[in-house]
Amino acid sequence: MRRDVFQAIADPTRREIIGMLAHKSLNLNNVADQFTISRPAISKHIKILTECGLVTITQQGRERYCHADFGKLKQVADWTARYQKFWTSKLDALGAFLETDKKQDQQK
Amino acid sequence: MRRDVFQAIADPTRREIIGMLAHKSLNLNNVADQFTISRPAISKHIKILTECGLVTITQQGRERYCHADFGKLKQVADWTARYQKFWTSKLDALGAFLETDKKQDQQK
């Protein structure tokens, strides 16, 4: 199934899972142990994360190890980067000015 | 109302609205004209965007001009940046190696 990565990272639990897996790959129960919600709930979150490519699974006997795969996060980073000039560095003042200018222009 | 910016940008229509407003501030009907969905639907999207600070409104007579405010996008950029080393530059190979190494280590 195809999944939107933006929608996948919208859930705070899933973002937490990604953060955990970035530090260390874990099997599903190990992940679930870190949360108060049930194992099946975590299983569903992991499924969503694999469906959009943010997590990969390697079966090891009866255990399934979850690894974070950050490639798809580039999509998010690229999107935000398009607007980065509006909040960073010396361009801040210029950006603010242009915005104001634009507004005045059109609200005339 | 407090809103999560990650959840706000999860919807593709809202991301499109942000993209439009980045180019030019618009009143609500002008935004709605660019989409096939109804004006009230757009009104709801704009409301969500204002609730998380991604859009600000300036009333101008009976019109409400919507301006993109990208400050909150920094939150998203910062989050993705934490994992950026996993997909960019020459560190790719090293990152991949460390990941593999880590996996082997724990799956032993």
Place this chain on the structure above:
DNA sequence: AATTTGCGTAACCAATCGGTTACTTATATA
């Protein structure tokens, strides 16, 4: 061989989402 463990999945649930139409109010315009 019997039991424990890891995990998927089905069935269900309440809440939220993204959309609609219908109505209302306030501001501009003819």
Place this chain on the structure above:
DNA sequence: TATATAAGTAACCGATTGGTTACGCAAATT
């Protein structure tokens, strides 16, 4: 003053979300 326009909002709808409990099955352990 009558009419047109901009936009919020309520009521409603079906689909999706995020959670649960209960069950089943395969792999590991005793």
